[in-house]
Amino acid sequence: MDEYLSEKEQWEALKRWIRENGLWIVAGVAVGAVAIGGWQWRNAHTDKVNAQASGKYEQLLQAFGRNDQSGGLAILGELERDYASTPYLDQGRLAAARVYVDNKQLDKAAQELEAVMQHSKDKQLALVARMRLARVQIAQQRPDNALATLNGVDPGAFGPLYHEVRGDAQLAKGNKAGALSEYRAARTMDLAAAGGGDNSLLDLKIADLVGDTPPLAAAAKAPATQTQAAK
8 A cells, every 4th residue: 555655646746747847848849859850951951052063063164174264154153152152162263273274364263272272161172272373373483472372281191292382483483402302302202102103294303403313213113113013
């Protein structure tokens, strides 16, 4: 009997707690349902926006591919206006910069590359844009600007390329010793990175400055041959 009364008292206490707190329980469940629904809607919306932006980017590439610069730039404007939160805007700007370079419109190319460098959420893409901007600045006969663009950042895996572009800038300044130092640094880093890739142009740059093939280039021939055989 005592056990029965104890269970009954517990049950009555539970019912009182539900009566007193039931509204908060319902509200909590409702809030949770809204949060889950909002998260699902946001993900679906993001996927939809990215799919639309991807389509626009493909249209941009097609326009540039058929030498329709005005059409490609019009689509880039749509990406800037409607899809600025997507990575396709950065990709579109890089494609536009390439077209500008091909058409000798270096100032406009620099503007697009600088926009990606400063605003991209993708750190690797920002590093690529920075390096390409430095190349454009060298072509504009502004090697000091190119060096300033490349300094003060960690290039990560792009270290060899950054050294090579610095070498190009130093050579443009007439500093052959500085250029050779940068080229050799690039070659050394490339050798350390599992043999690197095709460095024939870099080797030619080094050889041109020292008058013959540098030891680093000769040492790189064997790994390069092995890499090609593996392919």
